[in-house]
Ligand SMILES: Nc1ncnc2c1ncn2[C@@H]1O[C@H](COP(=O)(O)OP(=O)(O)OP(=O)(O)O)[C@@H](O)[C@H]1O
């Protein structure tokens with residue numbers, strides 16, 4: 001770890017603390033158990049409903065297992081990562097090591113990146129550990145390499161995005177508890193708020209049939225796809241829907257999308273020729289930009305904790321003499 | 323001597339409180355500068371400004387020619403800072419703690435490895451190298467923290483109340499350690515509430531209250547100037563009357579009083595058990611009753627003081643005890659600081 005220690009001492013310090021002793025082992029075991037239980041249940045359910053004389057029985061099982069594993073892993077990292085990231089800097093503030101840390105010669109970006117990577121460590125471990133599970137479903141058939149790769153990419157991008165949000169809140173807040181609550185609230189707002197917005201907007205816009213012609217315009221279609229693709233589950237779910245229909249192009253004409261969750265595209269005149277990006281690509285780009293913004297804000301806001309007027313007054317011990 | 327630290331009209335206002343009020347401070351290179359003041363005087367505020375952690379509202383602070391707000395990076399290289407509430411990481415061993423901070427200051431790996439054991443030895447923690455920091459005692463943590471401040475070999479050490487919470491032995495060890503560091507060429511700024519705690523080890527002191535520097539300068543001068551009236555206690559075995567005559571003639575002496583001999587008996591003499599009655603006291607300390615104590619109110623300087631003792635001995639007075647009352651420092655502190663705190 002010595003070269004790493006030179007490159008980013010914060011990361012090494014954090015990893016030492018987190019990975020030390022039985023803790024990391026226990027956490028990873030719990031992760032995998034949580035993953036294994038639904039996978040097994042899913043396998044049993046699917047296996048009992050699929051008739052094995054069907055020529056594609058294996059494929060159905062493989063696909064269902066794959067989707068199940070990715071979904072559970074996604075939920076797991078969404079629960080674990082923000083918690084880890086949210087306490088990254090607040091724990092330094094609580095231990096009163098924050099001032100020491102930022103008064104070293106470490107540039108703020110190194111501190112933030114070190115903290116982020118360390119917070120993602122468990123999630124990345126989990127993602128690595130998920131690969132054999134995916135291989136299992138791969139073994140049944142029905143899942144392509146591209147799907148596996150994109151699932152891993154989607155997991156990593158999600159972890160980075162939600163981790164960055166946790167880091168930013170950790171920089172802003174003073175207490176780990178507060179930072180964790182706000183971070184989880186942010187995640188929930190994104191995970192539930194975006195579908196809600198989409199639903200409301202969808203109801204309002206596509207109330208009439210056929211929908212207004214401006215919904216066939218390129219700007220609207222891009223905007224609509226962009227909003228849909230900021231949500232990890234929607235973006236990855238849509239991607240999977242396209243992929244399983246054989247649509248592997250990065251950009252494809254809207255009307256050629258074999259799956260039409262937006263059946264309105266291409267129904268009217270025009271619009272159908274607009275090239276839209278594959279949802280996973282859009283998600284990767286959007287999440288990366290958003291994560292980059294969050295990280296940059298974190299770096300900017302990293303400053304002495306009681307610079308502002310609102311320093312919590314610590315009760316001074318009575319032992320001090322004057 | 324050139325000043326390594328200099329502040330000009332340094333002022334810090336929090337919303338309603340003026341923590342520093344046009345502070346002009348100068349710390350000569352190579353000094354051990356004691357920064358003394360009651361709670362809320364502005365010591366920590368000054369130190370945080372000097373470590374570029376806090377921006378002053380007004381005024382400037384310079385360290386070795388670098389202005390703190392304009393050149394925080396240079397400041398961080400120059401300064402080793404020990405906060406009043408040093409934090410420690412759990413799940414971290416003593417050597418890792420030092421190694422982490424050294425790496426954070428960009429000390430190259432080869433150098434880190436080499437200095438690690440030196441530092442631990444310097445603060446007397448060599449045998450705690452592989453212990454978890456959380457498991458160390460307060461004094462050990464404090465020493466480790468001190469070692470940390472030296473991880474990048476800074477010129478100036480700013481130590482915020484390093485002695486608070488230490489037992490007397492640890493204090494003495496700290497004092498020795500600071501002297502060693504000074505011998506290594508470091509300048510040390512150290513804060514405390516307690517003047518006596520610092521007076522013996524500091525070369526210079528500054529007394530701050532309510533954000534204003536009340537006195538500053540070399541310790542000897544300050545002690546002299548702050549002690550216009552000090553009490554010297556003399557104990558003689560005989561010739562008390564003659565001693566009094568002689569003392570009255572010494573320059574700087576204002577008043578001489580003969581005290582009852584028994585009062586000279588130390589209040590808590592370790593040789594005398596509490597429950598022993600006074601006759602057996604005498605057998606333990608046979609000479610004490612023969613002593614006569616004389617207390618002298620004195621306003622002269624140290625030269626007059628030594629002249630005083632010389633005259634007594636030259637005249638053949640059997641002097642057995644001759645000492646200034648050091649505890650008066652506390653009184654001085656109380657006298658200088660008026661208890662004005664926000
Ligand atoms: N962040 C802050 N917000 C508001 N007031 C503050 C802040 N920090 C310090 N103060 C005030 O500034 C004054 C000086 O505080 P400072 O901590 O420098 O004192 P100190 O000399 O270090 O005291 P102590 O001996 O208790 O450590 C105090 O009145 C304090 O209440």
Ligand SMILES: [Mg+2]
Pocket residue numbers: 365366367406482
């Ligand atoms: Mg203080």
